[in-house]
Amino acid sequence: MAGSTYGNILQITTWGESHGAALGVVVDGCPAGLALDRDDIQLYLNRRKPGQSRISTPRKEADEVEILSGVFEGRTTGTPVSMMIRNTSQHSADYSEIASYYRPGHADYTFDAKYGFRDYRGGGRSSGRETAGRVAGGAVAAKILHEMGIELIAYTKSIGPVSIDPSKFDKDAILTTPTCMPDTDASARAEAYLADCMRSCDSAGGVVECIVRGVPAGLGDPVFEKLDANLAKAVMSIGAVKAVEIGDGVGAAVSRGSENNDAFCMIDGAVTKATNHSGGTLGGISDGSDIILRAHIKPTPSIYSPQKTVNKQGEDIEISVKGRHDPVIVPRAVVVVEAMTALTIADALLMNATAKMDNLKKIYG
Amino acid sequence: MAGSTYGNILQITTWGESHGAALGVVVDGCPAGLALDRDDIQLYLNRRKPGQSRISTPRKEADEVEILSGVFEGRTTGTPVSMMIRNTSQHSADYSEIASYYRPGHADYTFDAKYGFRDYRGGGRSSGRETAGRVAGGAVAAKILHEMGIELIAYTKSIGPVSIDPSKFDKDAILTTPTCMPDTDASARAEAYLADCMRSCDSAGGVVECIVRGVPAGLGDPVFEKLDANLAKAVMSIGAVKAVEIGDGVGAAVSRGSENNDAFCMIDGAVTKATNHSGGTLGGISDGSDIILRAHIKPTPSIYSPQKTVNKQGEDIEISVKGRHDPVIVPRAVVVVEAMTALTIADALLMNATAKMDNLKKIYG
């Protein structure tokens, strides 16, 4: 129940503040015998590192992960996989001013309201750095899924008004464009838009899409633990996400039943859907089609133009946020959305292992 | 962890199928001493009853709730409140044909994939009737919130292309229009739209909005148990919901930081927000403003026009859905969205009781 734990059988517990000694994650419930090494984690983590392009903060963070437990002779043992990333680039001095007031769009005020005081250095636990633990945990989940023939792909679908053109989809571009867009033309236009935002001391939002291929039909649950409900929570729990869509999402609400229903048909002897408006779930349970979801992300709240706010003495003041801030969160959120999706699907895979007596008989003979 | 339980401290467990003997809910973790009687529950349940207008199914279900435990001399005792609703209007014969094929847009195929077989009568556990238990549980949550000065209001915001006009907002109309719209003009237009859908043997979707007033700042959690993340799960766990928005939602992703940030200001000596783009949460924790969320609901999948699908023998077939079906789910979903929101906010209120040592000292002296 604790607020820093996610998942039912495959469970991650993250810890750490932006400017503390370290951040980390404990992954519990990972089945024994999964081949896992440090590179599996580090490559995932590298995708969220800052300092990689001009649209991301110039802070350099090594984000070197250390596996502290749960892996023996190259395989998971079934006991907790603990991973840690030392913080190496903290400049607490940059943040001392923040202690005295509440930044608009940030959690400063709400932390004070909840806890009575807060670690004001770089947002503390509400910093985007908190997601490092999620990504390290997600790397383990993605490895489990990969072993079971399930693959994830996440990318930036839009930044501000600039959207990708699906007909130009280029998967390789996700890892090479600074926007993580799978469309180099759109990415160039998005970069121009962001340059404009930066010139006006402003910031932008956007949309991340994630697709999961190879999910067998039958994962998820009919009521509260619907697969899409858990995906919605997983994705909405990422800071700055303000809306989550599954399949046609908001479009479904303005379509008619005859348009929205996906006809079933037989293809190569298997039950298949002719279309995928549902985004891969029916009644909360995977239907064998691609899982498709979108996260709508608000603009970076730290902007350099002056803003009105109040200080802890209850006075109206005007502030200008300082420090180093990305003009857009979206590209760095891509791998976080992918990680949270991987954790959710892998957990559903494990949960479903006991859905029917036949499964028990397969295991226990 | 079980799929039919929702909540951490205030926890509901629902049970029952559309055509079984009964449906019900066990509410555990409700604080002792809450005044509660059968009417508190029944009035809430009446709002989701079918058969109340021409845009809802003519099935008549009494939906009479019985409180079986947990209330003594008009107050909750702190032990489980068990409530049951007998099913009285089942016509299993109507559904026998469904056993042989998979209805598009329904959970027939996914249930078979997960469990190996299914209770095909009226959708079984995936029926909309499952929400009766949620609503009964939500009534308890709403009563707790009411005692603490927190009120909820939910309504239909749009059906198909027809949206309410916020300038004509009339709260009383929610309970009197057949659409549950707080705008009689929009409601009349929505009814005309639905009549057109029915003429073409088709169905419509729409959007439900829910607003929560009086939530103190500080509820929720900074990481996985973000208040908005739990709301997203709560709402997405309602059948047919395909997208969830908090505050500006999808609009936030196309706005700039200078537009999206809500300035803090002092009003009557209290920290307040000048605007509420955030929808009442910052960093996953309530900020003292109204909580605002929207659920996007797909069109009723049961439509009377012919559809292609497959049967259990793996043959492509064409079907026409029979039986009695609402052309739109949205109006009956309004109270369900309100119930799930109430449960989530009340649970957050209870969870937050131990956020700081000062609270413990207030309780234990």
Place this chain on the structure above:
Amino acid sequence: MAGSTYGNILQITTWGESHGAALGVVVDGCPAGLALDRDDIQLYLNRRKPGQSRISTPRKEADEVEILSGVFEGRTTGTPVSMMIRNTSQHSADYSEIASYYRPGHADYTFDAKYGFRDYRGGGRSSGRETAGRVAGGAVAAKILHEMGIELIAYTKSIGPVSIDPSKFDKDAILTTPTCMPDTDASARAEAYLADCMRSCDSAGGVVECIVRGVPAGLGDPVFEKLDANLAKAVMSIGAVKAVEIGDGVGAAVSRGSENNDAFCMIDGAVTKATNHSGGTLGGISDGSDIILRAHIKPTPSIYSPQKTVNKQGEDIEISVKGRHDPVIVPRAVVVVEAMTALTIADALLMNATAKMDNLKKIYG
């Protein structure tokens, strides 16, 4: 987390007070496809019914169970199995006096301390009747175990100073002796002892032992979810249990390592233990031997001799408990211990399904 829910994957939620309208249980997480009918439950429940002999209360309770959901065409569907037992024999008037004072050995005072007031009729939620829901849930668990080749046997090992003689073990006697002892001689002596207790307006305690046969090696977990830790909780959660032992239990603490260690040996090509001091678990995980546990149960707190206590006005008073009370709880607790053990072992069986990647490959191919 709610206090009326037990189990991780196979989860029961019980509800109901001694003198409310009904008691019941919701069993969630039961795999689909288990053959289950009302008799499976009722036969189990009959074993805890009162009124069956002169050493049990003369109250007659029908304890007729009704299955309300989750079973279709004779098999579990994977959705919650809700079961209810109407209370039919309440005499609330008998208990009105109890409202004014605190009975020694009962939960009257602690309920008031926790909740501020209590349902004083027959102990309310703290009544032994609460266990009816556990037993109904345990019947489902026992059926799962039976399908997997695992059998349970529980019996009275001792009442007061009278213990069974293991050399005279007669399994059939468990269901025929009024003491539930598997030894008719010991049972006769125990009855004589109880008659003496009753003559002196006093009561007796005793020990229940439960043995589980056929548990495969590998169930349980190395740290907090040790199989024996969960068994200890399961059994200690039964009212009146004051100690739990596994295997040699308290005897282990006074033995030496050379006596207590069980040698491994090969028998019929399988790893086996030459002895079973451990009681079937090593390091919290089942070792393939019989699981053996004992519950030590205090004497019935309701005794007819005068007792000193205080009333709600804070005055020292002397009381004589009235009503109908068993002179010993032990025989009726036998099936409750068996039920809680079955639930715990079945849950461990389900939890273990995802212990290794090989299991996933067996299920998902």
Place this chain on the structure above:
Amino acid sequence: MAGSTYGNILQITTWGESHGAALGVVVDGCPAGLALDRDDIQLYLNRRKPGQSRISTPRKEADEVEILSGVFEGRTTGTPVSMMIRNTSQHSADYSEIASYYRPGHADYTFDAKYGFRDYRGGGRSSGRETAGRVAGGAVAAKILHEMGIELIAYTKSIGPVSIDPSKFDKDAILTTPTCMPDTDASARAEAYLADCMRSCDSAGGVVECIVRGVPAGLGDPVFEKLDANLAKAVMSIGAVKAVEIGDGVGAAVSRGSENNDAFCMIDGAVTKATNHSGGTLGGISDGSDIILRAHIKPTPSIYSPQKTVNKQGEDIEISVKGRHDPVIVPRAVVVVEAMTALTIADALLMNATAKMDNLKKIYG
């Protein structure tokens, strides 16, 4: 649900193997504002360090704890407190032989049965070193309890046949005798007994008792989350514990009701119990008296005399355990029992915060 997490609101997640890089614990759900520094933890940890006397293993482990998160300016922030202890004294070579066979009384065989392979170095996750994380977490719980006026005291009650004399109880001796007995005479006799065990290449067991003073009446829950049930699980989850008693424990089962019932009486205007056979709980809820529990611990399974067992090839063999092993586990388990008790009581304290509406009104005004 994951097996390395304990607690409901105050929740610890431990990780690490005996011979891995480090061990640690994440404490989540600790209320904000608790004064906490490294010494609070280190002093607790020092009590379980080996190498402190001739009856404990000569291994020297620094067990230096590092607090990595969750504490800011000397107070807990409400976010996870992550703590780590580097392993510095591993000699993996010592353990290589163990890989090939199953030690009697250890978890070697059961780990292989569960996970398909194991980290055989020093027992891996089943090592007693696993308890370091519990003790670090328990130190936080004990600090919370101390702030609320609740104190714990745990000690060795007996080793083999040697028990303390309650009339010679000397609290200071617990921290000065090598046995952790509060009775220097008994301790000397226990040392002599252990010396005899060591001469005969054998080992001993014993009993730890823990007393909790100042627990307010009302903590715990009436059904599955009984305070004593959770204590039983907490204590039985410590490796080598084979029985748990509350209050009179096994003695209750052979007493009569008139002896076992504790009379209530008024003392200084407060409801009090004249005796404490119950050990501080009635109906699963604390009654305001001292909580009293005992853990019965088996003899160290690693003994130097030859033992029969089987190897991984399925051959009967004879082995002699090598390495450095304590002849008795009991003294080092004392602080572990205290830690698990502290965690359980503190969690119950937090859980109880929402037991009644009056509490909510105290917090939220």
